[in-house]
Amino acid sequence: MALDQETFALLKESVRRFVQERLVPNEDRVEHEDEVPAEIIAEMKELGLFGLSIPEEYGGIGLSMSEEVEIGFELGQTALAFRSVFGTNVGIGSQGILMDGTEEQRRTYLPKIATGEYIFSFALTEPGAGSDAASLKTSAVLDGDHYVINGTKRFITNAVRAQGFTLMARTDAANKGAGGISAFIVPRDTPGITLGKIDKKMGQRGTKTCDVIFENARVPAANIIGGKPGVGFKTAMKVLDRGRLHISSISTGMSKRLLKEAATYASERKQFGQAIAEFQLIQGMLADMQTELYAAESMVRDGAARYDARDPQMPMLAACCKYFTTEAVGRAADRAVQIHGGAGYINEYKVERFYRDVRLLRLYEGTSQIQQLVIARNLLKNLGN
């Protein structure tokens, strides 16, 4: 349910202040320690960030998509590692349970996910199943009233912090496609689950991803999301639809930050006796950044409003938003480094890190190429209508 304007203004202001006063000043620490400080995580829990998208009746804030993207514009303006800590609870880790879970599953897990007591990860990707997610091999074989799970999941965000997983596994060995996949709620303390070593990544220091290995892990059949096997892939795709708009808003927030860094630097840095912002070639880059930022903001707001209005074109529009905004932030980071000149290649400057950080946005939750396919397939399908 949408909030009244007054309440939402307060909410947004509170998040903005927290980002600017608590997160931005801690960016260097996260970069150097490769860890989000425990006290910051505690403050995020207290502030309520883990429950942004979970309805009030399950202990969350219950933002509409339009509201969530406005908050995303703020959250995106700092190192992406901060958002990653609660990102899986707000998005892919919890939404499957909310969208398709039974009432009992919702009541059991969502209130704890909303407060951050439970951190939930989303386990879909495998060593052999990335963009072709429907080919996943992790198996779940029924044995009495339990499923026995075997397989390996890759690049699982927050696995080291997680108390549970939303796991996609094949319950129907005969069906090699999407229809053989089911979604499970798997508590982390289930015997038979081990974690691989933490991945060393190009950027986003402070975020934690690793392999999750299932060896004869026994999960109650009652833990299938919604209680129905064979619809897990549909659940995953619905979850990613919403997630794409969330990532779009984060990407747009980061574009805004990059523009601020670049414009500030250009106004202070002097060459040939004047601030480099006075030079038209620099101005051209700043103007391109501003224009794309405005386009991204407008697009994400429109996409979110249509999501709230249940626009049937949503899968295509969400893919358009994710495709455009993540590519745009890539260009923004490139220009920001260019404006910084040699300094932009030095780790001490924020733009050097952000340049590496934003590269991931075009890869996860569906690569740009997958977005292109979703867009093209949908538009061709609707050609006759």
Next chain:
Amino acid sequence: MKILVPVKRVVDYNVKVRVKADQTGVETANVKMSMNPFDEIAVEEAVRLKEAGIATEVIAVSCGLLSCQETLRTALAIGADRAILVETDVELQPLAVAKLLAAVFKKESPDLVILGKQAIDDDSNQTGQMLGALLGRPQATFASKVVIEGGAAQVTREVDGGLETIKITLPAIVTTDLRLNEPRYVTLPNIMKAKKKPLENVKPADLGVDVTPRLKTLKVTEPPKRSAGVKVPDVATLVAKLKNEAKVI
């Protein structure tokens, strides 16, 4: 113990204030507004007293336009229990506000009133003192520490050249200084809860107060631009300038 916390809606402290072209005041249209920071400290202190089990109810009150509701919602989100808006579109001056607060005080009979020592817009630093005088109750201004015990408040005050600690009998008026506490971040769940807390709307006439302005603003102008500094060749010239021109040594 009941605490009344008056809060004022002001131009946000991060905004660069602009004077209106006709010099009648400052621009407030499309300008970000928020709670006066000293009042935020007052709300925080009241809520801490409640959390410590000393206070039982915290009531926030604001005087002014309907938009002050947003400021009151902030107070409720920090932890006030209910709020009162004295709604008027008349320009309110400190004496009028003090009279309105005195009327609310008589209605609510709080044991303590905590408010900011001044508002960051007009910097008057008068409302708390005027309220004390109108009610004939003790006041402790510029508080950096407040301890409540046995029907009295022991207040440490920031005065020129040091700290002064005084004890005043309740009910009393306390105005806050910057170092009294550090206000918390308003959490999102508490903002949601604030929606459901009661917010009462009254008019100055309901309280029997005449809020007609008594002071007339003649002109509002920007402060003079800072002129450029000078470089001196040596220490002797510097000392001479400080002695003869600046007359500070």
